[in-house]
Amino acid sequence: MTEDAARILAAHTREVADFPKPGVMFKDLTPLFREPEAFQVVLDDIAERWAGKVDVVAGVEARGFILGAPLALRMGLGFVPIRKAGKLPGDTHTRSYDLEYGTATIEVTTDAFTAGHRVLLVDDVLATGGTAAAACDLVEGAGAEVVALEMLLELSFLNGRDKLPGREVRAILVD
Ligand SMILES: O=P(O)(O)OC[C@H]1O[C@H](OP(=O)(O)OP(=O)(O)O)[C@H](O)[C@@H]1O
Numbered sequence: 001m002t003e004d005a006a007r008i009l010a011a012h013t014r015e016v017a018d019f020p021k022p023g024v025m026f027k028d029l030t031p032l033f034r035e036p037e038a039f040q041v042v043l044d045d046i047a048e049r050w051a052g053k054v055d056v057v058a059g060v061e062a063r064g065f066i067l068g069a070p071l072a073l074r075m076g077l078g079f080v081p082i083r084k085a086g087k088l089p090g091d092t093h094t095r096s097y098d099l100e101y102g103t104a105t106i107e108v109t110t111d112a113f114t115a116g117h118r119v120l121l122v123d124d125v126l127a128t129g130g131t132a133a134a135a136c137d138l139v140e141g142a143g144a145e146v147v148a149l150e151m152l153l154e155l156s157f158l159n160g161r162d163k164l165p166g167r168e169v170r171a172i173l174v175d
Pocket residue numbers: 060061062063064098099100104123124125126127128129130131132160
């Protein structure tokens with residue numbers, strides 16, 4: 001990420017202690033999402049990095065949608081929603097995983113990806129890495145290739161990258 005984009009991202013992150021559970025320091029990116037000029041700088045940074053190198057953008061519910069859909073449009077690509085369990089109609093692939101503050105199951109429809117498609121996977125925060133690892137598994141189980149992950153923020157003390165060996169992960173490291 002360019003220094004400009006990283007500075008803007010840091011300036012538009014709000015920290016909320018003890019949310020959603022005691023002991024968790026929540027990194028809230030809604031200040032970024034509600035400032036169009038700042039959000040555009042971050043989207044442009046990601047779009048320029050991956051232009052011509054990916055075929056589709058996928059994002060994880062819910063905050064990955066806020067980032068992924070405008071990014072995909074900006075890149076002239078389609079967007080695939082990876083949703084929490086029970087929300088998508090028809091046949092789905094499913095994965096369950098542990099979160100910093102609970103457990104979750106995510107799904108994608110079996111017709112979402114074309115075999116061999118190069119996927120850019122996006123979300124707002126990499127914490128334990130459970131969501132990202134499960135999402136990679138889903139995409140690749142569906143026959144597509146995860147080219148890289150754009151996560152905006154990475155919580156350094158949770159070592160989420162350990163669950164993503166060999167993956168290209170772009171994110172700003174935060175405490
Ligand atoms: O690295 P992990 O420990 O897996 O955590 C990261 C995930 O947690 C948050 O989503 P959350 O599940 O809270 O759902 P939301 O987007 O609906 O708020 C965040 O947006 C990531 O998807």
